[in-house]
Amino acid sequence: MKSLFGALLYCLSALVCEVRGTYRLYGYDQQRYAGRPVARPRLHPNLQPLHNALSPGVHGNNYRFYGYHYYHQPPRISPPVIYPQPTAPRPPTAPPPPELPVSTQSGITSTVSAIAVTQCKSRPLDLVFIIDSSRSVRPGEFEKVKVFLSDMVDTLDIGPDATRVAVVNYASTVKIEFLLRTYLSKVELKRALARVEPLSAGTMTGLAIRTAVDEAFTEESGARTQDKNISKVAIIVTDGRPQDKVEEVSAAARAAGIEIYAVGVDRADMQSLRLMASIPLDEHVFYVETYGVIEKLTSKFRETLCGIDPCALGHDCDHTCISMNNSYYCQCRDGYVLNEDQKTCALEVKAEVIEDPCKCEAQVAFQRKMQSTIENLTSRLDVMTKKVQQFENKMYQF
Template identity: 45%
Template sequence: RFLNKLCLLLVILFGPRIKSSLFFFPLPENACNRKRLDLVFIIDSSRSVRPYDFEKVKEFILTILQFLDISPDVTRVGLIQYGSTVKHEFSLKTFRRKHDVERAVKRMMHLATGTMTGLAIQYALNIAFSESEGARPLSQNVPRIIMIVTDGRPQDPVAEVAAKARNSGILIFAIGVGRVDMNTLKSIGSEPHEEHVFLVANFSQIETLTSAFQTKICVPHVCSITEHGYILNADQKTCSTQDLCAVEKHACEQICVNTPGSYVCQCYDGYGLDEDGKKCIIVDLCALDNQGCQHECVSMDDSYYCRCHQGFILNPDRRTCRRPDYCALQTHGCQQECVNTNDSYFCQCRHGFTLNPDKRTCKRINFCALGKHGCEQECVNTEDSFVCRCRSGYTLNHDGKTCRRVDHCAENNHGCEQLCLNTGDSYVCQCSEGFIINEDLKTCTRVDYCALTDPGCEHLCVNSEKSYTCQCFEGYELRDDGKTCKHKDLCKTVDHGCEHICVNNDHSYVCKCHEGFVLQEDGKMCRRCTEGPIDLVFVIDGSKSLGEDNFEVVKEFVSGILASLEISPKAARVGLLQYSSEVRTEFTLRQFSTAKDMKKAVSQMKYMGKGSMTGLALKQMFERSFTEAEGARPFSAEVPRVSIVFTDGRAQDEVSEWASKAKQNGITIYAVGIGKAIEEELLEIASEPPDKHLFYAEDFSTMGEISEKLKKRICEGTTSNPSKDKEQCNCENLITFQNHANAEVKKLTQRYILSE
């Protein structure tokens, strides 16, 4: 009590001079009793931490817990461990008793993956210290502490996210074990580093830090006993003057200035403080940014006015100034240019002109009239000299003075395709007999009889030497009138044998099937696409994020797809895996041979409701589900192998390796993502192209639409000879276009031969 009073007296007497002073108090045995803290442990659980060392870390945490007063109203404790991902073991609101916290620490399992330290700190900043996870509001001034233990270099950036955490008011203790880069630890821990950054040789030595942390964590909250106007710094030891202007309603009209334990009001230039010490009154109007006057501001008793320097006049805005523009008065009489001086003006002429004796008008300088220019035909004045020029039909010789007649056709740049004819001062192009000049007046074209008259040909008009003939597109024939054409309909003239649709081709026909059917090997008969053979394995997400109600929707989704398939040992064989923290085979490809039995097994499937090990499920699908032992047909049978993977969130393991192996071994994967599913993971899982094998929706309301699209894709996958279907004509319009293109090529060929 005496020390508290002494601290208060020092703050009152010396004010800001003790802003950075340190107050040290002897630490009693029960210093952490009733100590309000929000403490989160962040533990490195990477592969480099051996199981024995991981147990040492757990013992260190248990030792720290011994001197903490753990309860919802005093100290709250949370725990995060990290590897390649972050695992939130328990939050600040999970446990109310120390015994429960200790039991949770002892049960913590080693992750043994990567070292994503930055990701763990980001998780603590955004989630672990959120009020929804049990952190108390900042307004309650409960210290927030991170104690992070790591043994290696992070695989992601840490400096920026650690700085964000510190700037948010979190105190960070960084503990490095073994060959850890000290600069990395310093970029994580709070300052001063000697108080918050520690490095030990191995995990056995980490226990030596226990007493030091008891001293640092349990230090009394000094500023809680100092005078109003001071706050505790991040080091939990020193105090700073509080900015009362920022936290209190000071009511200053213009400026608030912080003082030790209080504040005062001030005014801008040109104003004085009123008697109430808060409002401001005008003293000098010109002091307020010169009132916008460009040159001078002149104050009066209760007003002001702007004034210009000598030689300037005030503009209409009564603030800015300008020189008098004598030229703008339009009384100067200058013919070409007027130039202002300080107190008058003078006239001048543009280049190539000279001022007349009246000093106002200008005349052009006549260089051709000044002397003997030597031009044979014409002399032309320029701005500052002259040039010689020849009359039309002549060109200037190299001497720049004499002229000669131009032979335009002999210069070989006339561009005439066939004949060139000189005229008086130019030339014209002409064509040989049987040709006419084109619009460019240079090139020639053979006389087009088809274009000169209206031949009345329905399809094609073909020029001959002296006339034209009508022709038809491929697949058509000329009628008796020699102009119109009719279609050669082979589908109507031959016994095509097509079960569904016959489509005419260039010189033949092809058979097509109605939607939902595919052409059989004989090229004539059709079968339902779902009757084809397929080995299909569902990989269903049963994690806790899905929820039991949505799991029932997924079961209906699976049953809907089963209803569209012809289930039998010779047609569709179906298996199903459910995964959570582990993978469970609900039934294999050989287990059921009817859709009824499969639907019953789906309806009785139990929701697992734990983690989300998508990669582990893909591994089992690839290594076991498509083996002949579990009912898959051999590769030699050329039966399509298809897997439908359903997920609603981020996987807790890697998915790319096993997805790639499955796709490389001939398994087509359709990825279905709902809600929080990660697009990058879905792209890694799905086969190429993603627009045909990846389906995503915000919620479960569109599952029916996704189901219909999947049925269509699976139907296409059971087609025995898809390349053959792709080669068939889609419609009669396409055939017509192809025939037209062939005829146009033939027409161009005939024109070329005739032009030769």
């Protein structure tokens, strides 16, 4: 009997503890007891107390009550912890392409936008560089010339069916470093350019131009035939005054279909550059103050030697833009005509054949036919009427 009473008393006390723990009847003040240590249950050294693993927002009373309910209530499974994923950093925005200053032979400084470079595709060329390596060109300056030529090669489409490049090196003598057929890839060309060495004193520019025409721009050296319609271009780089005649030999080269660009550096004679270059001079004669800024010309030549699509650079055409040489013209779609401004389009008004909706001619013909038929029937009716009258008269006579 006592054991039964003891068991009931134990169950009742457990129930009271459960109720008080669930409904917070202990009067626990979180601020009052925040600084005091909390009694922890004696657990195995490898185990952690339950309240370190529970979430207050999820488990509520189970986290705050440290009595019977806390120690004997089976632990609940806490929700999975979701950590925020680190966001990938945004790639930096590329700055707008710079505009590079270039001085023309007239002294006017223009700018070349790098946007045009991205729209540019190199047209096939037979290109020969004629470079001055006389004593006035110091070794460090000559290295800058080679860097300029290497950058030029990077901007071109090099290959057997694309652009071919040769180099004529000159001072008091002339040396063909390599021909148009020698190297047909950018890697080979740039390696060959790196091996070029300056020559000696003297500036025999006229002799260098004649050598390029007679030996570098020939079919045996790798130049394409005229029926291939491949442009032949020579770029002369010099910093001095020619010691021989350049006017006649340059005129002969231009007459042979070679387009000549003249680049002057530092002490270069501008009059000689004009005598060598093709027309128009503003597009074929350039000048830079030192070899240290000769790379400015890379973008200019890239724009000049590439087949730029003017329509890709922007146009005002209402419908279709058609590129033609260095310009463009506008064209309209079917059913439209070009207005007087040669840019906008308007609907095409076609002359329509206006037919008579009432078909008057057909009506008149029909009326005439009906009238003729009626007249025919009338005449026959008259004949029949006369016959009937004659028959009646005969009947009355009997």
